[in-house]
Amino acid sequence: MPVLQLPLEECLGLVLAADVIAPLALPPFDNSAMDGYAVRAADLNRDETSRLVVTDDIPAGRTELNPLAPGTAQRIMTGAPIPPGADAVVQVEWTDGGTETVTINRPVEPGQNIRIGGDDVRKGDAVLAAGTVLRPSTLGLASALGLPELPVRRRPRVLVLSTGSELVEPGRPLELGQIYESNGMMLASSVRDAGCVAVQLRFVPDDVEAFHQALKPYLGAVDVIVTSGGVSAGAYEVVKDAFEDHDVQFTKVAMQPGGPQGSGRYEGVPVLSLPGNPVSAQVSFEVFVRPALMASMGHAQTERRSARARITSALTSPAGKTQFRRGLHDPSSGEVVTPVGGPGSHLLSALALSNCLIEVPEDVTELPAGAEVTVRYLQ
Numbered sequence: 095m096p097v098l099q100l101p102l103e104e105c106l107g108l109v110l111a112a113d114v115i116a117p118l119a120l121p122p123f124d125n126s127a128m129d130g131y132a133v134r135a136a137d138l139n140r141d142e143t144s145r146l147v148v149t150d151d152i153p154a155g156r157t158e159l160n161p162l163a164p165g166t167a168q169r170i171m172t173g174a175p176i177p178p179g180a181d182a183v184v185q186v187e188w189t190d191g192g193t194e195t196v197t198i199n200r201p202v203e204p205g206q207n208i209r210i211g212g213d214d215v216r217k218g219d220a221v222l223a224a225g226t227v228l229r230p231s232t233l234g235l236a237s238a239l240g241l242p243e244l245p246v247r248r249r250p251r252v253l254v255l256s257t258g259s260e261l262v263e264p265g266r267p268l269e270l271g272q273i274y275e276s277n278g279m280m281l282a283s284s285v286r287d288a289g290c291v292a293v294q295l296r297f298v299p300d301d302v303e304a305f306h307q308a309l310k311p312y313l314g315a316v317d318v319i320v321t322s323g324g325v326s327a328g329a330y331e332v333v334k335d336a337f338e339d340h341d342v343q344f345t346k347v348a349m350q351p352g353g354p355q356g357s358g359r360y361e362g363v364p365v366l367s368l369p370g371n372p373v374s375a376q377v378s379f380e381v382f383v384r385p386a387l388m389a390s391m392g393h394a395q396t397e398r399r400s401a402r403a404r405i406t407s408a409l410t411s412p413a414g415k416t417q418f419r420r421g422l423h424d425p426s427s428g429e430v431v432t433p434v435g436g437p438g439s440h441l442l443s444a445l446a447l448s449n450c451l452i453e454v455p456e457d458v459t460e461l462p463a464g465a466e467v468t469v470r471y472l473q
């Protein structure tokens with residue numbers, strides 16, 4: 095994705111495209127760490143109380159300061175600039191809180207309760223490196239440095255397209271043979287979860303000409319097209335039929351679910367065509383689409399976290415295919431993962447109850463309970 099300057103509000107989760115050099119120090123000036131009184135430490139008695147005249151009141155945000163005359167105090171609030179001449183702050187709890195004069199019960203050391211300018215960041219420091227994923231704390235730092243925008247790779251706009259004459263919009267009545275469209279919601283949410291922008295196009299008719307017409311308005315407006323359904327071996331495979339003459343290849347990948355797959359370009363726009371079975375679509379997104387989207391945004395870490403764990407029940411897997419079973423992995427209860435539901439690609443509720451995929455290598459057909467597997471987290 096191209097690099098551009100984006101307002102901080104739009105940068106959460108994006109990858110910084112250039113080093114950030116601090117244009118100022120943090121804190122920008124010496125300031126008080128406590129509500130209390132700015133004093134000269136040497137003006138306070140070591141072993142008894144001290145009484146000083148209070149000559150000024152400095153709330154946070156004061157921009158003009160009066161020097162602190164010897165033998166006086168100025169009331170000061172947390173974050174307010176230290177007046178010239180003061181070298182310490184006495185917190186209010188150690189005083190009588192007076193506003194005309196103040197009685198101070200304990201002495202302070204020079205520098206006490208003063209946050210020195212540049213303590214956190216020095217002007218010119220390389221504070222954030224290119225490649226940093228922008229999190230709340232890094233965005234807070236950029237804002238503290240007075241930066242209204244940052245150079246980032248922008249979010250890809252992903253067209254999520256669902257086809258199928260059986261699909262009905264939730265909210266409408268269902269007839270026998272119809273189902274509610276769900277892949278669109280799942281894949282568009284996955285796209286957003288990866289930090290990208292999802293544009294949904296549902297209920298495209300199973301007609302090649304109508305399919306091309308439906309896509310036209312989006313071609314200049316999206317960076318990638320992700321479709322689900324219509325890619326296998328049947329008679330009404332509109333995605334395959336429409337894309338096949340347009341530089342998109344369809345194949346079978348040695349995995350289950352997620353066997354039938356398509357990829358290529360349609361009118362120059364990258365296309366990833368996923369199978370329609372809901373679990374197949376989601377597993378395909380995790381295995382193929384998410385890493386590609388992450389890479390396009392400049393993430394060094396394109397894969398989800400994975401771990402090794404022991405399965406709590408036996409599993410079988412087809413020979414010659416990598417199988418991704420759904421599982422529940424709770425690291426706090428030990429290194430075990432519980433398979434959820436069977437291998438069927440229609441078992442959406444089992445997927446919804448899972449938090450990981452259990453990967454069974456293609457040369458493994460049987461795993462006894464207790465066997466060690468790789469789990470890929472889904473969140």
Ligand SMILES: Nc1nc2c(c(=O)[nH]1)N[C@H]1C(S)=C(S)[C@@H](COP(=O)(O)OP(=O)(O)OC[C@H]3O[C@@H](n4cnc5c(N)ncnc54)[C@H](O)[C@@H]3O)O[C@H]1N2
Nearest residue numbers: 256258275276277278323324325326327353369370371374
């Ligand atoms: N003769 C063969 N049949 C099938 C094969 C095969 O190799 N030979 N492969 C099977 C596998 S594996 C899969 S996966 C599916 C993939 O089929 P399609 O990608 O063509 O998907 P559809 O046929 O359109 O739909 C499959 C299934 O999923 C439901 N679906 C589709 N889209 C949605 C959606 N947006 N929301 C909810 N549900 C959706 C659809 O109703 C079907 O039940 O092919 C097998 N068949």
Ligand code: MOO
Nearest residue numbers: 351352353374439
């Ligand atoms: O390979 Mo299909 O994607 O199992 O269900």
